[in-house]
Amino acid sequence: MAGRKPFVPTAADRKLVESAAAFGIPQDEIARLITNPQTGKPLAAVSLRKHFRIELETGATKANIAVANALFRAATGSGKGAVTAAIWWTKSRMRWRGDGTDPEDETPPAAQTFTFVVKDARRPATDPDGSE
Template sequence: MRKKHNPTKSTRRSVEDMSACGIPQGDIARVLGIDPKTLRLHYRDELDNAATKANAAVAGSLYRRAISDDANPSAAIFWLKTRAQWRETPTQLDHTSSDGSMASQSPVTFNLSALSDEELDALERLTDKATASEGEG
């Protein structure tokens, strides 16, 4: 004959904590050394309410971090996305020209007359390097 199980304040707290963390009832019962049916019989409220209490505690903590004087931007953004239905709208970039092609409409020209010989040499080295690396990608 099995010994009768008598819940204590400590075991109720343990059951609530484990259930809040998502521990399966069979595992909780095994930790307490009782049958899962006994667990459900004596700890129904803890099992039914633990997840809601845990979610409320986490949400409260997140909310306080989002609105504090040294607010956490990640917490504020997460709150707004999940609770205020904020969404990030992607920016649509249009790379086509006015005629619908990807080609540039007019060539770009630069006035290099104001550059010194040293600056022109440096520019030439840069353009040579850029031109040489075009075929590598």
């Protein structure tokens, strides 16, 4: 049987393609990053899709999961940025709005005042009558 051996992706190729797909790099640009050892030339986009279908299809989802995990840890933690992450989470995931309006309502909100009570974990809790 004459001809070239089929292209066989390496683990490093797979990792590169998955990462590039996760970052939203177009497939034709990703294909130029993979060299076919048989020809010494970049892989054709059609070959990229043939050999790296799973990486192309799952890269963005895996990246979204990693970012969501990091954001969730930040939003539920107490470190720097926890409040910002929690606000973003409630607005984007829970569809809360700081103005008290319905997210589907396009009417501009009236000026409203909100009061937030934050417990200071360094001080002992007190009952409403002021006793501990």
